[in-house]
Amino acid sequence: MTNDAKIPFLDLAAPHAELEAELVAAFREALKTAGFIGGPMVQGLETEFAAFCDARFCVGVGSGTDALRFALSAAGVRPGDSVVTVPNTFIATTEAISQVGAHPEFVDVEETTSTMDVEKLRTFLKTQCEQDPATGRLLSKRTGRTVTAIVPVHLYGHPADMDPIMELAERYHLIVVEDACQAHGAEYFSVRHNHWMKAGSIGQAAAFSFYPGKNLGACGEAGAITTNDEEIARKCRMIRDHGQAKKYYHDVEGYNGRLDAIQAAFLRIKLKHLQKWNDQRRGRAEFYGNTLSQIREGVLFPVAAPWAKAVYHLYVIRVEDRDGFMAKLAAENIATGIHYPIPLHLQKAYDYLGHKEGDFPVTERLAREIVSLPMYPTLTEAQQRRVCDKVRQILSEEAASKSCRPALVTT
Numbered sequence: 271m272t273n274d275a276k277i278p279f280l281d282l283a284a285p286h287a288e289l290e291a292e293l294v295a296a297f298r299e300a301l302k303t304a305g306f307i308g309g310p311m312v313q314g315l316e317t318e319f320a321a322f323c324d325a326r327f328c329v330g331v332g333s334g335t336d337a338l339r340f341a342l343s344a345a346g347v348r349p350g351d352s353v354v355t356v357p358n359t360f361i362a363t364t365e366a367i368s369q370v371g372a373h374p375e376f377v378d379v380e381e382t383t384s385t386m387d388v389e390k391l392r393t394f395l396k397t398q399c400e401q402d403p404a405t406g407r408l409l410s411k412r413t414g415r416t417v418t419a420i421v422p423v424h425l426y427g428h429p430a431d432m433d434p435i436m437e438l439a440e441r442y443h444l445i446v447v448e449d450a451c452q453a454h455g456a457e458y459f460s461v462r463h464n465h466w467m468k469a470g471s472i473g474q475a476a477a478f479s480f481y482p483g484k485n486l487g488a489c490g491e492a493g494a495i496t497t498n499d500e501e502i503a504r505k506c507r508m509i510r511d512h513g514q515a516k517k518y519y520h521d522v523e524g525y526n527g528r529l530d531a532i533q534a535a536f537l538r539i540k541l542k543h544l545q546k547w548n549d550q551r552r553g554r555a556e557f558y559g560n561t562l563s564q565i566r567e568g569v570l571f572p573v574a575a576p577w578a579k580a581v582y583h584l585y586v587i588r589v590e591d592r593d594g595f596m597a598k599l600a601a602e603n604i605a606t607g608i609h610y611p612i613p614l615h616l617q618k619a620y621d622y623l624g625h626k627e628g629d630f631p632v633t634e635r636l637a638r639e640i641v642s643l644p645m646y647p648t649l650t651e652a653q654q655r656r657v658c659d660k661v662r663q664i665l666s667e668e669a670a671s672k673s674c675r676p677a678l679v680t681t
């Protein structure tokens with residue numbers, strides 16, 4: 271490889287090359303049986319993914335967005351309710367809330383983990399909500415709606431601080447649905463339970479996406495709900511299949527939100543490698559961290575909270591002149607991304623929520639400064655070294671051009 275060969279942002283093809291024979295055999299088997307929807311492949315994946323997440327139940331569905339939508343509904347969120355989440359996430363989180371007929375309410379994230387700021391959640395519940403004297407339920411003062419759920423997002427593969435979130439949820443009788451779409455295998459040390467807990471096993475339910483670029487990705491669209499609650503699992507199974515538990519007996523209206531058997535078969539093959547792939551991602555993150563920490567100024571890199579074992583779905587750093595920085599890396603044939611450039615409360619789709627710039631300052635600052643560096647299990651050390659060398663070079667040139675004063679010389 272020449273020194274300036276392109277370093278892609280993602281490499282989805284490499285794992286498939288390695289697993290090709292197995293994947294093709296699974297596809298052939300599916301063609302033979304023509305069992306494309308439901309059946310033993312889907313059940314097999316559900317059993318194995320539930321075990322991987324330390325959850326009692328897993329329900330395979332069509333996408334991560336379906337998983338969020340069905341989990342919220344099955345856990346008891348009703349049309350007209352308010353659901354608290356963060357503005358620093360992918361829009362699927364709030365689409366799912368709106369699509370069950372509820373109303374998203376935001377609390378800001380905290381800087382070190384980019385996940386829900388539990389103090390801001392506490393303040394929101396305490397000062398911006400009040401108890402309805404008639405029903406005892408919690409009402410949002412801003413909207414007058416009943417607050418029924420919290421959706422923390424385990425962003426970039428780093429878990430949100432779940433202990434205080436669960437404590438607040440219990441105090442205010444709220445449902446917690448984890449958005450674990452970026453966090454397959456991430457772990458959280460719960461002081462309340464005094465052990466490590468897997469993402470997807472902590473709230474009443476959790477949503478996972480198997481979109482191709484996720485830590486566990488299908489060869490198409492797929493997702494899953496995990497839960498320890500049998501009733502929630504039962505309801506999700508009905509909702510994904512037009513509200514029926516028995517063919518043509520529709521207890522409720524549902525969706526066409528089932529998981530393809532072919533995708534389930536592919537996912538079972540890949541799931542066997544997920545732990546290894548996550549370890550490789552952690553190794554890559556450690557290398558980036560060690561190397562970038564030698565750059566004294568101009569860059570902030572992610573540091574996992576002491577209670578977190580992150581799985582680095584993305585490796586997101588912060589720099590001041592983000593757009594210039596990305597352009598310079600692109601000129602060096604190094605691809606980067608922004609997750610996400612526009613906070614949800616400032617998206618056109620959410621004009622109706624009536625937010626303005628300044629409402630969630632941490633999210634807004636992150637949106638200006640974040641850059642996602644290449645991160646995947648097959649990223650090589652040579653590639654990482656080149657990324658880090660370029661980062662160092664760009665930042666030192668920037669620092670030099672910013673200041674006309676001679677550099678300080680230490681004696």
Ligand SMILES: *Cc1c(COP(=O)(O)O)cnc(C)c1O
Binds near residue numbers: 335360362451479480
């Ligand atoms: C990917 C993702 C989703 C949606 O998953 P899909 O499978 O694409 O529907 C939801 N939330 C977050 C945080 C995601 O990253």
